Amino acid sequence: MNAAVAEHNPNTAAGADANQNERGxxxxxxxxxxxxxxxxxxxxxxxxxxxxxxxxxxxxxxxxxxxxxxxxxxxxxxxxxxxxxxxxxxxxxxxxxxxxxxxxxxxxxxxxxxxxxxxxxxxxxxxxxxxxxxxxxxxxxxxxxxxxxxxxxxxxxxxxxxxxxxxxxxxxxxxxxxxxxxxxxxxxxxxxxxxxxxxxxxxxxxxxxxxxxxxxxxxxxxxxxxxxxxxxxxxxxxxLSVYEDAHEEPLRFPVQLVARHNGHEANDFRGYMGRIEAGKVRKGDRISVLPGGQSATVKDILTLDGSLESARAGQSVTLLLDEYLDISRGDMLASAEQPPAALKAITADLCWLSEDTLDPRRKYWLKHTTKQVAARVSRVDTLLDINTQQRHPAETLKLNDIARVSLNLQQAIAADSYEAIRTTGAFILIDEVTHQTVAAGMIRLD
Structure with missing residues (x-):
């Protein structure tokens, strides 16, 4: 596999103005x-x-x-x-x-x-x-x-x-x-x-x-x-004014694929492929790898069009680091100065989308960026009344209910609050038996 093969957005120019720009x-x-x-x-x-x-x-x-x-x-x-x-x-x-x-x-x-x-x-x-x-x-x-x-x-x-x-x-x-x-x-x-x-x-x-x-x-x-x-x-x-807020946010790069040479090359090669969901990255930037917590420096940024000095939100690239780390699909490469939180328990607003009611005893798959982990809804904190906007106690959720819930995860995810960064603050829940999406969630960090 060509290590530089990552979906490239031709409409996104490298090294574009870092200032907040209005989108057409x-x-x-x-x-x-x-x-x-x-x-x-x-x-x-x-x-x-x-x-x-x-x-x-x-x-x-x-x-x-x-x-x-x-x-x-x-x-x-x-x-x-x-x-x-x-x-x-x-x-x-x-x-x-x-x-x-x-x-x-x-x-x-x-x-x-x-x-x-x-x-x-x-x-x-x-x-x-x-x-x-x-x-x-x-x-x-x-x-x-x-x-x-x-x-x-x-x-x-x-x-x-x-x-x-x-x-x-x-x-x-x-x-x-x-x-x-x-x-x-x-x-x-x-x-x-x-x-x-x-x-x-x-x-x-x-x-x-x-x-x-x-x-x-x-x-x-x-x-x-x-x-x-x-x-x-x-x-x-x-x-209506729409600004590219994602460019001004700290770097968030969920790893989709780890690319390696086929074994016949003299120089060993390991690249991390994915789409930049928020922020910018430049050669020489110090980044954190989450949820593990390691750190490294960006050595190169590759696309189908060759090497770039920098890239920003919306571009699909392959990142090369200056040292070999244990990184796999689902890990997050992020700004070392403003990393996301590594969470095994989260609070979220949940929109229940399934005709089958929520069963707190059941395990669901939580899909967050490129990572999928087992999760349980440990508690329904409050149910939102659509008409009055008041919140009430509840034990379960049915179709179209909206509630504040607590979830426990089998593995930690690198996440932000939805208010801060929409892409890394959102997730879906998947039924492990039917593989149907049963809920959409927005992470809240108090």
């Missing part, structure tokens, strides 16, 4: 309840921004499972790719779409609204910079006494967005055409959401009234809502 690419997801119009909204974004090809438009125009009246194109079919999705009219899987405007490139994740598929929403949200929370005006209960009752799924997805630390939250109050574009209805819904967001701790919230079906305030301004003075959805998405 925005990753965002749509989230909300069933039939809030998420897929239609993405279809409208793609259609109105000229982000679909003529053959795609022709295909959905002739689609068997059409859910619109007359000759109107069903734009939701652009993302509902599974046959079951088309038949049932619901989104099941996460659908990723790519498009660009003259100002920015976008990666969209259309995530399911059905409670049963919350695990897929968590998957889509884990790498997102922004989330569009869709609120269907026809489903929100508006009381005569001025009360407003938001849907539970709206609160659940907002809570997950907060736990995953998604920076920007756009509240898209959709289907305004069904209430004759009534400003009062919009104002009441936004007020209720902002009150919930404040209780939750969401800070960067952007409300916008729209109709995905007819295109009001999606790409073009709506003449039907002259009372709204803000940007359209696409203008808002183009204006």
């Amino acid at each position: 690419l925005l990753r965002f997801i749509t989230a909300g309840s069933v039939d809030d119009g998420k897929s239609t909204l993405i279809g409208r974004l793609l259609f109105d921004s000229k982000g679909i090809f003529a053959d795609q438009l022709d295909a959905i125009s002739r689609a068997k499972h059409k859910r619109t009246v007359g000759d109107t194109v069903d734009l939701s079919l652009l993302t509902d790719g599974l046959e079951a999705e088309r038949e049932q009219g619901i989104t099941i899987d996460v659908a990723y779409r790519y498009f660009a405007t003259p100002k920015r490139k976008f990666i969209i994740a259309d995530t399911p609204g059905h409670e049963q598929y919350t695990r897929n929403m968590v998957t889509g949200a884990s790498t997102a910079d922004a989330v569009i929370i869709l609120v269907d005006v026809s489903k929100v209960k508006l009381g005569d006494d001025g009360s407003v009752e938001l849907l539970t799924q709206t609160k659940r997805h907002s809570t997950i967005a907060h736990l995953l630390q998604i920076e920007h939250v756009i509240v898209a109050v959709n289907k305004m055409d069904l209430v004759n574009y009534d400003e009062t209805v919009y104002t009441r819904i936004v007020g209720a959401y902002q009150e919930f967001a404040q209780q939750l701790g969401l800070k960067d919230v952007h409300p916008i009234p729209l109709s995905a079906l007819v295109g009001d305030n999606v790409v073009t301004e709506s003449a039907r809502m002259p009372w709204y003075k803000g940007p359209t959805l696409i203008e808002l998405l183009e204006s």
